[in-house]
Structure formats: structure tokens, C-alpha cells
Amino acid sequence: MNIRIATIEELEKWWDEKIKENPSDESYLVWKNNFITENASGRRKTFFAFDKGIYIGQGTLLFDSKDKIMTGNGRAEIIKLEVEKAYRGKGIATKIYNSLKTYAKSVGIKVLTIGVEPSEIRNIQIYFHWGFTNFLQCITETYPPKNKNECGETITVLCYSQKI
Numbered sequence: 001m002n003i004r005i006a007t008i009e010e011l012e013k014w015w016d017e018k019i020k021e022n023p024s025d026e027s028y029l030v031w032k033n034n035f036i037t038e039n040a041s042g043r044r045k046t047f048f049a050f051d052k053g054i055y056i057g058q059g060t061l062l063f064d065s066k067d068k069i070m071t072g073n074g075r076a077e078i079i080k081l082e083v084e085k086a087y088r089g090k091g092i093a094t095k096i097y098n099s100l101k102t103y104a105k106s107v108g109i110k111v112l113t114i115g116v117e118p119s120e121i122r123n124i125q126i127y128f129h130w131g132f133t134n135f136l137q138c139i140t141e142t143y144p145p146k147n148k149n150e151c152g153e154t155i156t157v158l159c160y161s162q163k164i
Contacts, residue, residue: 001049001050001051001056001090001095002050003046003047003048003049003050003095003099004047004048004050004094005046005047005048005103006039006047006048006058006149008039008040010034010038011032011035011046011049011161012036014048014055014058015028015031015032016032016033017033017037018032018141019032020112024146024147025130025146025147026145026146026147026148027143027144027145027146027152028146030068030144032088033106033123033145034127035060035137036086038062039049042063042065042138043064044060044061044062045060045061045063045080045100045103046058046059046060046080047059047060047061047096047100049083049092049095049096051087055084056084056087056092057081057082057087057093057096058077058080058081058082058084058096059078059080059081059082059090059093059096059097059099059100059102060079060080060081060101061076061077061078061079061103061104061109062076062077062078062079063076063109064099067139069113069136069137069159070113070115070159071113071139074108074109074110074111075110075111075112075113076109076110076111076112076113077112077113077114077115078100078113078114079115080099081093081096081097081098081100081114083096087135091133093126093151094126094130097130100112101164104164105164109164110163110164111162111163111164112132112161112163112164113132113136113159113160113161114127114159114160114161114162115139115141115157115158115159116133116157116158116160117155117156117158118156118158124158128158129164131162132160132161132162133158133160134160134161134162135158135160136159136160136161137159138156138157138158138159139156139157139159140154140155140156140157141154141155141157142154142164144154147150
């Protein structure tokens with residue numbers, strides 16, 4: 001397995017595939033623009049995991065956001081941490097997390113933060129296992145709307161941190 005910083009071209013290709021799979025969901029265009037723009041500017045760093053050249057997962061470090069509890073002043077937030085279904089349960093998320101943590105340390109990050117929906121019990125357990133045991137805040141986030149005629153979905157997010 002190989003985990004490395006994704007190129008802008010790889011990000012564009014990945015998001016284009018997601019847009020093609022979800023043609024009626026306009027939120028993917030917003031997500032693509034955010035990821036491409038912010039990776040290009042250095043506000044985010046996305047890592048892709050590959051197994052024999054096949055994409056199997058990803059994780060992103062967000063260095064700067066509106067939420068100064070989650071980012072800034074030596075803090076970075078882990079976002080978009082995912083593993084393809086066929087590869088779950090094999091420790092790949094942990095390997096991606098470790099790559100993110102190693103990189104974060106190398107650029108001077110002292111605290112990692114992560115958000116999780118309260119219903120995602122398994123993810124909460126994993127994050128606690130990794131050391132995200134310091135509760136920071138409970139927030140709501142609103143996703144971009146899926147089409148012009150509706151509002152984006154609002155979710156509750158529990159936010160945790162760990163010193164690295």
C-alpha cells in the first residue's frame with residue numbers, strides 16, 4: 001500500500017468520477033471546487049491511499065477554516081477520512097491517519113482535531129482509540145444543497161482533539 005499527497009490532477013479526476021456517479025447532486029461541484037482550490041493554496045493537504053495502483057481511500061488535513069477551535073494556532077482538522085468499502089476493516093484508515101499525523105508534525109502542527117456525527121458510533125470508537133478523547137465542542141454544519149431548489153442538509157458534529 002502507498003499513501004501520498006494527492007496531485008491536483010488526481011483530485012480533479014476523483015471528484016469528476018464522483019460527479020459522474022451523482023449527476024443530479026450539485027453539491028459535488030461545490031466540494032470539488034473547495035478541495036481543488038484549497039489544496040492548490042495550501043489550506044488543505046489531501047492524501048490518497050493506493051493498493052497496487054488502485055485508489056482505496058483518502059484523508060485530508062485542513063489547516064485553516066472559519067472555526068478557530070478546529071484549525072489555526074498549531075491546529076489542523078482531519079476531514080474526508082474514508083476507505084473504500086471493499087478495503088474496510090483492514091487497518092487502512094489507521095494507516096491513513098498515521099500518515100496525516102506524521103505530516104502534520106513535520107509542518108509544526110501540535111494538535112489534531114476531528115469531527116464526527118453522534119450516530120457514527122464505530123467512528124467515535126476508532127477516534128477514541130487513536131487518542132481523540134478531548135471534547136472541544138458540538139457544532140452544526142450545513143452541506144451545500146444538492147440542487148438549486150432546496151437547502152443543504154444540516155448535521156450535528158461532535159468535535160474532539162489530541163495533542164501530537
